[in-house]
Amino acid sequence: MSPVQASPGNLQRDTTHISTQEQALAFLDSLQRLDSSKHWPNVDPRLFLFNLRVFATTPLRFYEGKGTNFCAYSALTYIPLNHDPLGFARFMVTLYTKGRARMGKVMIKPSAAVRKEAGLLKYKGALDVSPAGQIWFLSLADHFKGYLNFFNRGFDKGDENTLWASTNFAKFNRMLRRLFDLKVHAKGADLIRPWVSDIYGYLTDRASKGPVFLYLNNRLLIKKRHVATRFGIPTHFVLLLDIYKSDDDKINIVYWDYGKKTLQQVDASLLRKIIFGITDYTFKES
Amino acid sequence: MRSCLYHIIVFALSVAMFSCSSSKKFTKNYYRDNQATLESIRTRYKALFDKNPFSLELKDKQLDRIGLEIHTDSVRYIYTFRTDEPYLLDTLYKYNYDVKAISELINDMQRAHCTWITHLDYYEKRRRKFLVFLSVRDKKLHAFLRPEKYFTLAFFDEVQAYDEKGRLMDNEFPEQERKINGSVFRRINDKVFFALSTKFR
Numbered sequence: 001m002s003p004v005q006a007s008p009g010n011l012q013r014d015t016t017h018i019s020t021q022e023q024a025l026a027f028l029d030s031l032q033r034l035d036s037s038k039h040w041p042n043v044d045p046r047l048f049l050f051n052l053r054v055f056a057t058t059p060l061r062f063y064e065g066k067g068t069n070f071c072a073y074s075a076l077t078y079i080p081l082n083h084d085p086l087g088f089a090r091f092m093v094t095l096y097t098k099g100r101a102r103m104g105k106v107m108i109k110p111s112a113a114v115r116k117e118a119g120l121l122k123y124k125g126a127l128d129v130s131p132a133g134q135i136w137f138l139s140l141a142d143h144f145k146g147y148l149n150f151f152n153r154g155f156d157k158g159d160e161n162t163l164w165a166s167t168n169f170a171k172f173n174r175m176l177r178r179l180f181d182l183k184v185h186a187k188g189a190d191l192i193r194p195w196v197s198d199i200y201g202y203l204t205d206r207a208s209k210g211p212v213f214l215y216l217n218n219r220l221l222i223k224k225r226h227v228a229t230r231f232g233i234p235t236h237f238v239l240l241l242d243i244y245k246s247d248d249d250k251i252n253i254v255y256w257d258y259g260k261k262t263l264q265q266v267d268a269s270l271l272r273k274i275i276f277g278i279t280d281y282t283f284k285e286s
Numbered sequence: 287m288r289s290c291l292y293h294i295i296v297f298a299l300s301v302a303m304f305s306c307s308s309s310k311k312f313t314k315n316y317y318r319d320n321q322a323t324l325e326s327i328r329t330r331y332k333a334l335f336d337k338n339p340f341s342l343e344l345k346d347k348q349l350d351r352i353g354l355e356i357h358t359d360s361v362r363y364i365y366t367f368r369t370d371e372p373y374l375l376d377t378l379y380k381y382n383y384d385v386k387a388i389s390e391l392i393n394d395m396q397r398a399h400c401t402w403i404t405h406l407d408y409y410e411k412r413r414r415k416f417l418v419f420l421s422v423r424d425k426k427l428h429a430f431l432r433p434e435k436y437f438t439l440a441f442f443d444e445v446q447a448y449d450e451k452g453r454l455m456d457n458e459f460p461e462q463e464r465k466i467n468g469s470v471f472r473r474i475n476d477k478v479f480f481a482l483s484t485k486f487r
Contacts, residue, residue, distance in 0.1 A: 060360065067468055123464060128409040224485040226423070226434060264364040
C-alpha cells in the first residue's frame with residue numbers, strides 16, 4: 001500500500017451557505033455574556049459560549065465523545081455547522097436560555113433528566129469540556145426515537161453509551177428531514193445492504209455533488225478484536241467527504257467522525273461489505 | 287442419556303474453571319515478568335509520539351501485518367502494510383518519523399505480542415491529560431469456547447486513585463469508578479493499571 005494524501009474533498013464543492021461563520025461569531029460577540037440557566041444547572045455559561053465559538057470557527061472539530069452512541073447526531077451536525085452556523089448558534093443560545101427551541105419542523109424540549117446531566121458527562125475525551133455539545137447530543141437523543149430505543153426511552157445516568165442514544169437508519173433520515181429544509185435521498189436498510197451493483201461508482205457520483213452520509217459496520221472498518229465477523233451489522237454513521245482510487249486500484253475514502261477527517265484505504269470487497277446505508281441531500285429550492 | 291449429559295456438564299465446568307485460573311495466573315505474572323520490556327516500549331513510544339503522533343497495530347496472529355495510524359491536527363491517516371513490503375518504511379520516511387526507532391519499536395512489540403499501542407486523552411478539572419494504552423495478545427489468554435481476551439495496560443503520568451479492591455477510581459471524585467474503553471481497570475502500581483478485555487482497542 002502506498003501513502004496517499006487526503007484531498008479536501010467535497011468541502012469545496014458543497015457551497016450552499018445560509019449564513020457564514022462571521023455572522024455566527026458576530027452574533028455570539030453581541031451577547032457578550034450569558035447568565036447561568038435554571039434549565040441547565042450543570043452548564044457553565046462561559047464555557048458554553050466558548051464552545052459555540054469553537055463550533056463556528058472549526059466545525060470539523062465537533063466531537064461526539066469516546067464510547068458514546070452519539071455518532072449519528074454528530075454526523076448530521078455537519079449540516080448546520082457548515083451551511084448555517086448562525087442558525088445553529090441562535091438555536092443553541094435559545095435552548096440554553098429558555099430550555100426549549102425550534103429547529104426546522106421540530107420543537108426540542110429536553111426532559112429534566114437530560115437537562116440535569118448536560119455538563120456532567122465524563123471520560124468522553126474532548127466532549128468532557130464541551131457542555132454545548134453535550135446539550136445538543138442529549139437533546140437530540142431525548143427527542144428522536146426509533147425502534148432501537150423502544151426498551152430504553154427515558155434517560156438514566158450512563159445512557160449515552162446504551163441503546164437509549166442509538167440511531168437506526170430510518171430514524172437518521174427522519175432527523176435530517178425534520179431538522180433541516182432538505183431533500184433527502186436514502187438507499188439501504190439496517191440489516192440489508194443497498195442494492196447497488198457498483199458501489200464505488202455510485203458513491204463517486206453522489207459524492208461529486210455533495211457530502212454523503214454512510215451507515216456502516218465499523219467493526220470491520222476499525223477492527224477491535226481478531227475474530228471473523230460473520231453477521232455484520234451497521235453500528236456507525238460517518239460523513240463521506242471524498243472517495244477516489246489510487247494507482248494500485250485501492251479505494252481511498254475520506255470520512256469525518258470523532259472530530260477529524262480520516263483517510264483510509266480499503267479494497268472494493270470490504271467497501272461493499274461494510275456499507276448498509278447511503279444518504280445524500282440537496283437543499284429545497286425556495 | 288443422563289450419563290452423557292452429566293459428562294458434558296462436567297467437561298464444560300472443567301473448561302470454564304481452567305479458563306478462569308489461566309487468566310488470573312496470566313495477569314498476576316505477566317506484567318512482573320515483562321516489566322522492563324513493557325516499560326521500554328511505553329517510554330520509547332511516548333517519546334516518538336510527542337515528536338510526531340501515531341498509533342501502531344499488529345493486525346494478525348503472525349504479527350506480520352502492521353496497522354499505522356498517523357495523527358495530524360485535522361486528519362487521521364490509516365494504513366496497513368505487510369512487513370515484507372517497503373511501503374511501511376517509505377511512509378514513515380515521508381511523514382518525517384524516526385524510521386529506525388519505530389522499526390525497533392515494532393520488533394519489540396512483535397516479541398512482546400503487543401497488538402496495539404496508542405495515546406489516549408482524558409480531562410481532569412478541564413485540563414487535558416494523556417495516558418499510554420497498550421494491548422497484549424497472548425495464547426495463554428485463549429481458552430476453548432470463550433471469546434479471545436486481551437491484556438490491556440494503561441500507563442499514567444501521575445498517581446491515580448483506586449479503591450480497596452484495587453479498581454481504578456476517578457481522581458476528582460474517588461467514590462466513582464472509572465472505566466477505560468468500557469473496561470474496569472485494576473492496579474498494578476500507582477501509575478499502571480490493567481484490564482482483561484475482549485477488545486484490544
